[in-house]
Amino acid sequence: MFPVFSSTISTSLSSPPPPASLKRQLSNVDTDTIEVEGLRHARIKLKARHYKTPEFASEVFEILRLLHVPYFHATDILPRDLTIRRVSGALTNAVFFVSFPSTKRTCTVLLRVYGPSSGSLISRPRELHALHILSSKYHIGPRIYGTFENGRIEEYFESTTLVAQDIRDPQISQWIGARMAEFHSVDIDVVEGESWELGATKNVRSWLAPARDILVLPSLPEDIKRELDLDDFCLAWDRYSRWLCKVDDVHSGSKRVFAHNDAQYGNLLRLKHPKEGANDHRQIIVVDFEYAAPNPASYDIANHFHEWTANYHSDKPHLLDASRYPTLDERRNFYLAYLRHTYFSTKEHQHIASSDAELESVIAKLDRQVQVWSPASHASWALWAIVQARDDLENDNRTPEFDYIGYARCRMAGFLRELKQLGVL
Template sequence: MGAVEKPVDNKEYRIPGEAKEILKSLASKWEDVADASSLQTLSASDLRNPDMSALIAAKMKEFHGLEMPGPKNISLWDRLRNWLKTAKRLCTPEEAKPFRLDSIEEEISLLEKELSGDWSIGFCHNDLQYGNIMIDEETRVITIIDYEYASYNPIAFDIANHFCEMTADYHTDTPHILDYSKYPGLDERQRFLRVYLSSSGGQPSDNEVEHLLENVEKYKLASHLFWGLWGIISEHVNEIDFDYMEYARQRFEQYWLRKPALLGSLGTTPDVVLADGNYPV
């Protein structure tokens, strides 16, 4: 998500201290800079730059291949359920109703079942927005920072989350507003995935690229639920000047709007509309 404080308590998902030290050690090697002043936080527009995007794709592939201590279990589904429980506990009935929180458990189970055949698991960052990516302007070496949400997950989820972050700019007067016209187009997504798959050597087939692309698009739905729930919880525990509920509304809106096309008959949703008529719930 954006460059705002993440208040959700993740104690059960925090990476072990040993893993954190490994990451810090790797980060220092990745930086490989003599002058720290040459490091710059990327901007929102940098993510859409083809050359920069290729560097990010290759670095993401490297990150996903990291070997961390402890079990290599997927954290996504348990984390979603945990955050759902927290959101329902914190929300008033009036707040919960527009988000259909009582139906989200079923949605999580549906996604988990639909995506259960994806065995491409790696060590994921889970929050690869532009504020967590730095570049040495002299060497053009990418460094990934902020490992608060890092865990083992399907790599397609991490990539989907990165694509979703291209719709955000957290350094505007309205940092909570997402612009989905900036979501990468098909050619841009295919180019990113081809670089990602080829960065460790060899050239991926068209079928490999298309298979990963299909999974990424489906995991986009999980990303919307993930940060939608995060937004609802953050509204209740964070005093930062950020419209968390509107941010959450947009993520849930995208979930319901994209679900039918991505899941086919499984994506059928009752035609219920919010009182303000903004989106189907």
């Protein structure tokens, strides 16, 4: 089956997998998981909100030992020796750095506890499969040491996480463009098999039904329900899809690639000690591949540019500031680095560098395709945010850690605004 961008939206959705068992079997390892993914699995479920308690440290300690994580199963280590530090900025999951000091080195791993609503958004078996392929075949992303009932243990990179201002730095932006181009060189069929669908289409179709369920919850005000009306959204999305089929150009920047789809600054690391002799852009490490999927290259770039408008560490982290969207010069700086490292550098496209005029033409066409696919990013994240709000709405949490509904409203407004700018509405 060839990938297509559907002009219609299906509201059907298969039931999400049942919640993982709460039963703790500390001495047992899930052999089925080992057989499927080559990963050990510990039957322990963590409660991320309790990460400051001794009980949480003890459970993490057991997971590390059961998964045979290097250095962490030494006999002289005790739970109280662990240092557990929460990483801010992760929206889908709770992320922690777990380390212990020793006489020779400080050993650290990354602990990822899945968010309570993420099962409606992400296929964890598919994600683990993709991570395994990316790390083992393409040396992209972290090694996965193993999983537990609601999370996993990953390789830690000695690095600093980029902040909102970093991705605006011209040099760092070039490095990100080069890294994205390398990511886009991954063979889709190797990761996904021969039958795959664009993530932009699949996510909207898959997340629509659970989003509808959440918008009927009584704790959500009626005016916000009207603002996020999904019947109106479907009409706009259907019209956009039909228009997109006419303007989508796989030869001018919308080539189908295996895309990251979440290149926000919190998922971009800068190595503290880059490998000697490596190209400068290799000091940027991309992590968090939960939403990685086939998509147009222009969609992935458009999604990254939207992240220029976000600051998840501000006093209103759910709001995007459209005035911070990259200018044409800033986009061009990114495009030049991307094109130097992407499929345009292959023999069939080497002629584009024969003149400045030809290069500018390629950049202009790529920029247009980024504009074309830009609303799809807003649409996906609007539905995502509604689904993510389930836990807070069901528990009537008036002071959530992140205002997902506010984020959904911002993204939905962006979707409709850009459709009007493109002349679709």
